[in-house]
Structures are given as structure tokens and as C-alpha cells.
Amino acid sequence: MMDFLPNADELRIQGLARSYARGPLAERAAAHDAGAFPTASVLGLAGFGLMGIKSPVALGGLGGTNVAYVLAIREVAQVCASTAVTMAVTNMVGDMLLQFGTAAQQERWLRPLLTGAFTAGAFALTEPSAGSDAASLGTKAVLSDDGNTYALTGTKMWITSGDVAGVILVMAKTDADAGARGISAFLVDPASAGFSVGRHEQKMGLKGSSTVSLTFDGVKVPVEDRLGPEGIGFRIAMTALDGGRCGIGAQALGIAQASLDAVLASMAARKRDDRALGTDQAAAFRIADMATRMEAAWLMVLRASALKDAGQRMSREAAMAKVFATEAAGFVTKTAMGLASAADLRTDSPIGRAYRDARVARIYEGTSEVQRIVIARELVRAS
Amino acid sequence: MNFELDETQEMIRDSVRSFVAGRVSQPAMKWNEGHGDAREALCELAGLGLLGVLVSEKAGGAGLDVLTLAISLAELARGDAGLAAMVAHHNAVALGHLLAAGYDNKPQLQRFAQGDALLCRAASEGSDHLDGATITTTATKQADGAWSLKGHKRLVPLGNLASHSIVTAMTEAGPIALLVDLDAAGVTRTLSDTLVGLRTCDLADLTFEAVAVPEANFLGDAAAVASRVAALARITTAAIALGVTRAALAAGVTYSLERKQFGKPIARFQPIQWQTADSATELEAAELLTWRAAWQLSTSGATAHSVEKAAIFALESAQKVADRALQMHGGYGYTVDFPVERHFRDAATLRILADGPDVQRVAIAKGLATGANGVR
Numbered sequence: 001m002m003d004f005l006p007n008a009d010e011l012r013i014q015g016l017a018r019s020y021a022r023g024p025l026a027e028r029a030a031a032h033d034a035g036a037f038p039t040a041s042v043l044g045l046a047g048f049g050l051m052g053i054k055s056p057v058a059l060g061g062l063g064g065t066n067v068a069y070v071l072a073i074r075e076v077a078q079v080c081a082s083t084a085v086t087m088a089v090t091n092m093v094g095d096m097l098l099q100f101g102t103a104a105q106q107e108r109w110l111r112p113l114l115t116g117a118f119t120a121g122a123f124a125l126t127e128p129s130a131g132s133d134a135a136s137l138g139t140k141a142v143l144s145d146d147g148n149t150y151a152l153t154g155t156k157m158w159i160t161s162g163d164v165a166g167v168i169l170v171m172a173k174t175d176a177d178a179g180a181r182g183i184s185a186f187l188v189d190p191a192s193a194g195f196s197v198g199r200h201e202q203k204m205g206l207k208g209s210s211t212v213s214l215t216f217d218g219v220k221v222p223v224e225d226r227l228g229p230e231g232i233g234f235r236i237a238m239t240a241l242d243g244g245r246c247g248i249g250a251q252a253l254g255i256a257q258a259s260l261d262a263v264l265a266s267m268a269a270r271k272r273d274d275r276a277l278g279t280d281q282a283a284a285f286r287i288a289d290m291a292t293r294m295e296a297a298w299l300m301v302l303r304a305s306a307l308k309d310a311g312q313r314m315s316r317e318a319a320m321a322k323v324f325a326t327e328a329a330g331f332v333t334k335t336a337m338g339l340a341s342a343a344d345l346r347t348d349s350p351i352g353r354a355y356r357d358a359r360v361a362r363i364y365e366g367t368s369e370v371q372r373i374v375i376a377r378e379l380v381r382a383s
Numbered sequence: 384m385n386f387e388l389d390e391t392q393e394m395i396r397d398s399v400r401s402f403v404a405g406r407v408s409q410p411a412m413k414w415n416e417g418h419g420d421a422r423e424a425l426c427e428l429a430g431l432g433l434l435g436v437l438v439s440e441k442a443g444g445a446g447l448d449v450l451t452l453a454i455s456l457a458e459l460a461r462g463d464a465g466l467a468a469m470v471a472h473h474n475a476v477a478l479g480h481l482l483a484a485g486y487d488n489k490p491q492l493q494r495f496a497q498g499d500a501l502l503c504r505a506a507s508e509g510s511d512h513l514d515g516a517t518i519t520t521t522a523t524k525q526a527d528g529a530w531s532l533k534g535h536k537r538l539v540p541l542g543n544l545a546s547h548s549i550v551t552a553m554t555e556a557g558p559i560a561l562l563v564d565l566d567a568a569g570v571t572r573t574l575s576d577t578l579v580g581l582r583t584c585d586l587a588d589l590t591f592e593a594v595a596v597p598e599a600n601f602l603g604d605a606a607a608v609a610s611r612v613a614a615l616a617r618i619t620t621a622a623i624a625l626g627v628t629r630a631a632l633a634a635g636v637t638y639s640l641e642r643k644q645f646g647k648p649i650a651r652f653q654p655i656q657w658q659t660a661d662s663a664t665e666l667e668a669a670e671l672l673t674w675r676a677a678w679q680l681s682t683s684g685a686t687a688h689s690v691e692k693a694a695i696f697a698l699e700s701a702q703k704v705a706d707r708a709l710q711m712h713g714g715y716g717y718t719v720d721f722p723v724e725r726h727f728r729d730a731a732t733l734r735i736l737a738d739g740p741d742v743q744r745v746a747i748a749k750g751l752a753t754g755a756n757g758v759r
């Protein structure tokens with residue numbers, strides 16, 4: 001039977017996220033947008049298990065589904081996109097530990113991630129000259145002669161929470177000549193010698209989320225901190241992004257919802273004042289289009305997530321959901337700027353903030369162009 | 384038919400272009416971050432004769448036409464749209480109103496035209512209006528013939544820097560305009576909230592508490608000049624949008640030629656090429672619409688809504704082109720280190736300078752319905 005209703009447990013998890021988001025988080029969202037990293041908000045979410053929605057309850061997670069995950073991200077993003085992205089990346093790192101980690105690795109890294117003992121997790125794939133072409137990354141991991149430790153050397157860029165994370169999942173080349181198959185994944189303790197945090201990016205939006213460059217100068221990583229066997233690092237990264245893309249789609253739609261809600265509220269206020277602009281249908285048709293695109297996008301995000309819950313391959317659906325949802329959010333937040341009153345064009349109004357926050361969703365975790373490349377490749381592969 | 388600029392227009396365009404390269408492009412990054420302001424640049428623009436473009440030479444201005452003003456503003460906006468917005472406001476909206484109202488106090492007009500003092504025009508009010516449609520500010524005639532002005536105006540360009548403001552106000556007989564000394568008793572100016580874009584543009588909220596305005600500063604019926612002022616606001620906003628569009632397109636092309644992924648410059652990938660081609664085409668169309676409308680305003684003044692068509696198209700193109708250019712920059716486009724981030728914000732904020740595209744669409748449609756557009 002086909003139904004589009006989340007189950008009771010999924011609704012419960014959504015409810016947890018919603019009440020935290022609309023309660024304590026809402027009070028701090030403006031401060032986060034002004035640049036304050038959401039430490040307290042992240043800890044608050046961890047307290048409800050929301051930093052590891054799919055991780056087992058026994059480890060401090062919620063044992064939820066991918067559908068529950070996107071529901072929760074959307075709730076948080078609707079109130080604070082900076083907190084939502086911090087939460088999304090932490091969840092993604094946790095998922096990889098869950099999927100590829102040993103029991104010992106999960107105990108050592110996943111548990112503190114879920115309980116809030118670690119403020120966040122970070123995912124370090126991108127480098128200054130390896131963005132869309134992530135497989136061309138240049139960070140090297142060289143195994144010592146005794147086979148006990150790797151030495152990591154290289155520079156990562158744009159790393160969300162890279163300065164506050166308790167664990168950083170780093171992709172590095174263990175075989176420089178094997179292309180994507182030469183990449184392995186490592187769990188790096190930021191307290192390691194040779195690790196340093198570089199510049200903090202000053203961004204248009206997501207100002208509460210930290211985005212930093214990281215330098216690894218011969219950082220020693222014990223072999224037991226390698227995630228999965230050598231050579232599957234790129235596969236781990238792509239698996240992470242398949243799930244991550246649903247999360248970013250949900251994040252973008254949360255931001256879009258905040259923008260649409262603000263437009264509706266200001267239109268309602270104008271109507272009460274009986275001072276409508278005389279172009280009511282222009283506004284009416286636009287909000288109808290905004291909501292319709294958001295609805296279609298949301299169904300795509302839910303479906304990709306449901307496929308993942310059913311254990312099916314969903315790279316194509318995830319890429320479609322991501323590009324459609326983030327472009328819908330671009331349309332919605334831009335249209336809202338056109339419908340906004342003068343006061344709503346303030347940089348820190350809900351509409352102004354959404355316009356700035358939504359823009360990055362078409363860039364990170366694979367640009368819109370990269371999503372289209374993935375979609376076309378998957379279609380050709382299937383034909 | 385001739386699509387070439389004349390000698391004066393070319394000369395002015397080139398001088399503004401080199402001014403932008405030398406004095407605007409770099410500091411614009413800082414101005415937009417809230418470090419320092421563009422006051423000095425405004426003084427230098429006065430020296431170039433750019434603060435009295437439409438005022439006759441006899442009255443101390445440059446005596447040039449709307450097209451030349453639009454060309455200058457487009458160049459200026461390539462460096463900083465907020466700076467261009469202030470120059471547009473002073474020249475076209477404020478001085479444009481003064482000229483349309485037949486203001487003839489020569490010494491005062493000359494001070495404005497030469498940039499010794501800046502002039503603004505305070506029309507918009509209330510939180511939910513951009514177009515100043517409803518005026519709640521009032522002016523009451525006193526026994527001595529002076530006016531007493533009371534009310535609140537928001538987001539007035541140059542409101543902090545200007546010495547005087549034209550203020551629209553309601554009287555029993557309808558809307559009028561007054562020339563108000565902003566240092567007069569009862570005037571309070573406060574910095575407006577920071578907007579998403581146009582951060583170099585000085586914006587103020589002005590409050591008038593029983594401000595006495597001498598009879599000589601009465602500028603007549605505000606409605607009589609409203610359509611001329613609106614057309615000037617729209618065309619200059621279109622020109623600024625063109626500048627933003629051109630700057631964003633150039634930034635995207637430059638970056639896409641430099642940035643390599645998958646072993647080649649991203650400019651070699653088709654999606655980047657399409658985006659660049661579409662942006663270049665839209666820029667061209669926006670430019671032709673804008674120059675033609677500006678030329679019509681300079682000559683006959685009868686425009687068959689060509690001003691509105693240009694303004695809608697130029698504003699919407701600026702948003703699209705800035706969006707594409709930002710996308711081409713990948714993550715870098717999201718940081719304040721690259722001007723394209725600002726173009727993306729500016730493009731969406733331009734509508735505060737004139738009434739928004741949707742209002743103008745209605746105007747075009749009404750024109751078509753009455754046959755005034757010459758379509759039927």
C-alpha cells in the first residue's frame with residue numbers, strides 16, 4: 001500500500017525536533033545569524049538524540065529512519081539554517097561510523113558524537129583545488145614501515161564545523177596512482193600534533209555555522225582509526241553524500257518554508273490594514289507557485305529517503321531531490337524578496353535571512369551541475 | 384537608426400569607467416562590509432560633474448540628458464550599486480523632482496547641481512509600502528504662510544548625508560511637496576536598518592515633528608510631477624541593474640576561465656557556457672531596452688511604457704545573471720571575498736529604488752488596455 005504519511009515513530013522524532021526548534025532554538029536563531037556558533041543549540045539537540053537520528057538508542061541516538069531524519073532537519077532549518085547544517089554534517093559522520101565502523105570505533109567516536117561530548121563531527125573531502133572533482137584530492141596518507149600509523153599531509157577547505165568537531169572524517173589518498181580507488185577514510189582526532197585550523201570563511205549566510213580550512217602536516221593516525229578498508233574512502237564519501245543530499249534538500253525546504261511563512265504573515269497583516277498593493281493576484285499566483293514547487297520537492301526528498309530506508313539504491317533519486325529542492329528554495333526565497341515589504345528587506349528579517357541562507361544549498365554537497373551529471377549518468381547506466 | 388553613443392556620451396562613460404577602476408572597485412568591498420563610507424567618492428563625483436547631470440549649464444549643472452545619466456549610472460554600478468543608487472537618487476529622483484516642479488532658486492539649485500550639498504526625496508512611508516502610495520505625513524498651512532510638517536518617512540536614500548529633502552505630504556487639497564532643510568528644528572534622522580543589499584547606499588528614516596517650512600519652499604502639487612519622477616526613478620534603477628548585470632557577467636566569465644576542475648577551465652563545460660551565453664544575451668536585451676527608454680525620456684518623453692518594460696527586464700535580468708555568476712564561483716561565490724556575493728544581494732534589493740516590477744506590470748497592462756501603448 002502506498003501512503004505518504006510518516007509513521008508514529010517518525011512523527012515522534014519530528015515532534016522532538018520541532019519543539020526544540022520552535023522553543024529554545026528560536027530564541028537564539030538571530031544570534032546565530034549574527035555569527036555566534038550554535039554550541040548550546042547543538043548540545044540541546046544532542047540531549048534529544050537528534051545528533052544521531054539513525055544511530056541506535058543504546059549509543060545515544062534515536063534509532064530512526066531516513067524519513068525521520070529529513071523531517072527533523074526540515075524542522076530545525078525552518079528556524080535556524082546554521083544549526084541545521086551543523087546537525088546534518090554531524091549526523092552524516094555518525095551514519096558513516098554506523099555503516100562502516102567497527103564496534104570499537106563506534107564506541108570511541110560515535111558515542112561522544114551522539115551524547116554531545118563532541119560538539120560536532122566534521123566531514124573533510126573538499127580541497128582548494130578539488131571541489132566538484134573531489135576524486136582529484138591531493139591529501140596523502142602514508143603508512144609507516146611498521147604498518148601501525150598513517151601520516152596525513154594536505155589541506156582541506158570549506159570544512160563545516162572543522163574547528164569545533166571532536167572527530168573529523170578525512171578522505172586522503174593511500175594510493176596516489178589509483179584515482180578514486182586510491183582514497184581511504186580516516187577518523188582524525190583534532191588534538192593530534194600537526195593538525196591546525198586555518199581561516200574562517202566569511203559567508204553571505206549560514207553565519208552561525210563555521211566553515212574553515214584545515215591543514216594536516218604529517219598528522220599521525222593509528223591504523224585502527226581508518227574507517228573501512230583501504231581504497232573505499234571515495235565510496236564512503238559518496239554513500240555519505242547520497243544520504244546527505246536528502247538532508248540538504250530538507251534543509252533548503254525548511255529555509256524556504258520560513259520565507260513563505262513570512263510572506264504570508266506580512267500579506268495577512270497588509271490585508272488587515274486594508275492597504276493591499278492592488279496587485280493581489282500577482283502575489284497570489286506567486287505564493288501558489290512557491291508552495292507547489294516546495295510540495296513537489298518535498299515529495300522527492302521523502303521518496304529518496306524512503307528508498308534508502310528500504311535498502312534500495314537511490315543515488316539518482318537523491319540527486320534529483322537535491323537539485324529540485326534546492327532550486328525550489330532558490331525560487332521561493334528570491335520570489336519572497338520580490339513580494340516583501342520594505343521592512344522585510346532587512347538583512348536580518350526572516351525573508352532576508354532565508355535569501356542569504358538558501359543560496360549555499362545549490363553549491364555544497366555537490367553543486368546543481370554535479371547533481372545533473374549524476375542524474376544523467378544514472379539514467380544512462382540504467383538504460 | 385543608429386545604436387551608437389555620441390561623443391559626449393562616450394567621453395563620460397569612459398571617465399566614469401576609469402573613476403570606478405581607480406576609486407570604487409576596491410573600496411566597494413569595504414563599504415559594503417560597513418567599514419567607512421563613500422562620502423569621499425561622492426565628492427569626487429561632484430568634481431566630475433556627475434551630481435547635476437540633468438540640470439542645465441546655465442543653472443550650474445552639466446546640462447546632459449537622461450540617456451547620458453543612465454550610461455554613467457550603469458558604469459558606476461559596475462563598481463558599486465549602492466554608490467550608484469545615491470547618485471541616481473540625487474540626480475534623477477530629487478533634482479528630477481525639483482526641475483519638474485519648476486524650482487527657480489538659482490543659488491540653491493546650483494549648490495545641489497555642483498554637489499556642494501546633496502538633495503534627497505522622502506516619499507515612502509510605513510513598513511509595508513515601497514511605493515509611497517499612501518501618504519500619512521501631513522502639511523498644514525500656518526497663519527504666517529509657512530507650512531508645518533509632521534510625519535515619518537522610511538528608507539530615504541541619502542537621508543543622512545543630504546542637506547535638504549523634498550518631502551511629500553498630504554494637505555486638505557491633496558498631496559504637495561516641500562523642500563525641507565534637514566537641519567531644521569523638529570527633524571530627526573536615524574540610520575535605517577541594514578538591508579540585504581545596497582549597503583553602500585546611505586539610507587535614513589526621517590521624522591518630522593512640527594517642522595516649520597517657509598512658504599518659499601513650497602514645490603506645488605506632488606501628483607503633477609509624480610509620473611515624471613517615477614519614470615526617472617525607474618529608468619535610473621534599470622541603469623543600475625545593468626551595471627550589476629555587467630559586473631556579475633564579467634566576474635563569472637573571468638572566474639570560469641581561471642578555475643580548473645577535471646583538468647580544464649570550467650569555462651569549457653557546457654553548463655557554464657550556456658549560463659554565460661544566456662547571461663550575455665539578457666544583458667544585451669536589457670541594455671537595448673534601457674537605452675531606448677532613456678533616449679525616449681530625453682527626447683519626446685512619450686514612452687509607451689518603454690521605461691517600465693526596461694525596468695522590469697533589467698531588474699529581473701540582474702537577479703538571474705548574478706545568480707548564475709555566483710553559481711559558477713562554487714563555494715567561493717558564497718563568501719564576501721568575491722564581489723559576486725554582493726551582486727547577488729544587490730540585485731534583489733534594487734527594487735527599493737523604484738516601485739517593484741509587479742506594480743509596473745500592472746501599469747503596462749493598463750496602458751495596453753487603453754490603447755496608450757500603441758499596440759491596438
Ligand SMILES: Cc1cc2nc3c(=O)[nH]c(=O)nc-3n(C[C@H](O)[C@H](O)[C@H](O)COP(=O)(O)OP(=O)(O)OC[C@H]3O[C@@H](n4cnc5c(N)ncnc54)[C@H](O)[C@@H]3O)c2cc1C
Pocket residue numbers: 089122123124125126128130131132133157158159160161203206211360363364365366367368369370642643644645649652653654655710711712713714715717
Ligand atoms: C558553506 C559551505 C560548507 C561546506 N562544507 C563542506 C564540508 O563540510 N565538507 C566538505 O568536504 N566540503 C564542504 N563544502 C565544499 C562544497 O562541497 C564545495 O564548495 C562544492 O563541492 C563545490 O566545489 P567548489 O566550491 O570547489 O566549486 P567548483 O568545483 O570549482 O565549481 C565551480 C563551478 O563549476 C561547475 N562545474 C565544475 N565541474 C563541472 C563539470 N564537470 N560540468 C559542469 N559544471 C561543472 C560547478 O557546478 C560550479 O558551478 C562546503 C562549501 C560551502 C560553501
